[in-house]
Amino acid sequence: MNRNTDDPRHPWMRLNSAARTVRDTRDTAAPYGFATRLAALALGSERRMVSLLERLSFRALGVACLLAVASVAVNYQALLAVGSGGLDEFETTPVSDAVTVVLDLAD
Amino acid sequence: MPDDADPPFDLAGCLDRVRQRDQAAARELVDHLYPMVIRIVRSHLPRRVPEEDLAQEVFMKMFTRLAQFQGAVPFPHWVSRIAVTTCIDHLRAQKRRPEFRWADLSENEADVLDAVMTNENDVPANDAMAAHELVHKLLGQLKPDDQLVVRLLDLEQKTIAEIAALTGWNQSLIKVRAFRARRKLQKLFQELQRKEQSTS
Numbered sequence: 140m141n142r143n144t145d146d147p148r149h150p151w152m153r154l155n156s157a158a159r160t161v162r163d164t165r166d167t168a169a170p171y172g173f174a175t176r177l178a179a180l181a182l183g184s185e186r187r188m189v190s191l192l193e194r195l196s197f198r199a200l201g202v203a204c205l206l207a208v209a210s211v212a213v214n215y216q217a218l219l220a221v222g223s224g225g226l227d228e229f230e231t232t233p234v235s236d237a238v239t240v241v242l243d244l245a246d
Numbered sequence: 247m248p249d250d251a252d253p254p255f256d257l258a259g260c261l262d263r264v265r266q267r268d269q270a271a272a273r274e275l276v277d278h279l280y281p282m283v284i285r286i287v288r289s290h291l292p293r294r295v296p297e298e299d300l301a302q303e304v305f306m307k308m309f310t311r312l313a314q315f316q317g318a319v320p321f322p323h324w325v326s327r328i329a330v331t332t333c334i335d336h337l338r339a340q341k342r343r344p345e346f347r348w349a350d351l352s353e354n355e356a357d358v359l360d361a362v363m364t365n366e367n368d369v370p371a372n373d374a375m376a377a378h379e380l381v382h383k384l385l386g387q388l389k390p391d392d393q394l395v396v397r398l399l400d401l402e403q404k405t406i407a408e409i410a411a412l413t414g415w416n417q418s419l420i421k422v423r424a425f426r427a428r429r430k431l432q433k434l435f436q437e438l439q440r441k442e443q444s445t446s
Contacts, residue, residue: 144429148366150363151384154359155400157358157368157373157378158377158380158381159401160371161375169284174274177305178276181305181306182272183269
């Protein structure tokens with residue numbers, strides 16, 4: 140048997156040249172409804188994802204606003220004091236700070 | 247020009263409308279490209295994967311990646327590359343390749359294979375279908391990437407440059423794969439001949 144598969148007389152090449160003569164007569168048109176289904180899947184699903192993202196974004200914005208209002212309400216007294224200059228530097232320093240306690244002891 | 251002739255398909259206009267999320271344009275685009283995609287899918291179809299499912303996957307990738315299309319190559323070439331790479335991904339996913347055995351061949355296929363291995367004559371025209379089946383079964387013995395290269399080179403008679411454009415692989419790699427695949431085919435033919443001689 141011929142050992143060079145590049146050779147046109149090699150069995151592989153002769154099988155190929157015969158195989159090439161077979162014409163594919165199957166229909167190449169898209170099946171009924173294929174394009175409609177695909178267009179809906181491709182363009183529709185993306186829109187659903189965008190709207191989901193939009194809804195989540197608005198929800199996150201709402202939660203962030205609530206947290207901001209709550210933090211202002213909880214710290215209202217402190218904010219008023221800072222605004223009126225009632226709290227000095229030392230009063231605003233947390234007492235639980237280890238460094239502050241050590242410095243106080245050193246004094 | 248006759249009045250009833252279809253106007254040429256306005257691909258650029260259609261793509262613009264698809265980018266604006268026009269579903270009618272998307273349908274037109276799918277209908278326009280389906281024949282090209284289904285030909286690629288059919289010629290590289292992995293076992294047990296329905297051709298319509300694979301075509302759908304190709305089109306879904308096309309729509310998902312549409313924003314990445316820069317127009318460096320014609321749009322149908324870009325889609326055909328997606329089709330080829332999708333097929334190769336499916337071929338790679340099929341780890342096991344069926345063993346090629348004389349016993350699994352039809353009578354006609356066995357006769358054709360026996361004839362090409364024992365004489366130097368061309369395959370008769372009425373045995374072309376059997377030769378076609380044999381080529382596909384033999385290709386099924388190769389690794390997916392090698393299979394793709396040999397199919398494109400020997401069966402579809404594409405050039406190395408065309409295969410490089412279609413797959414995105416460099417030309418040296420394609421030549422190496424073709425060499426490796428042909429060596430494996432030669433080994434396969436030798437084994438078949440040995441088995442045939444031992445049974446006769």
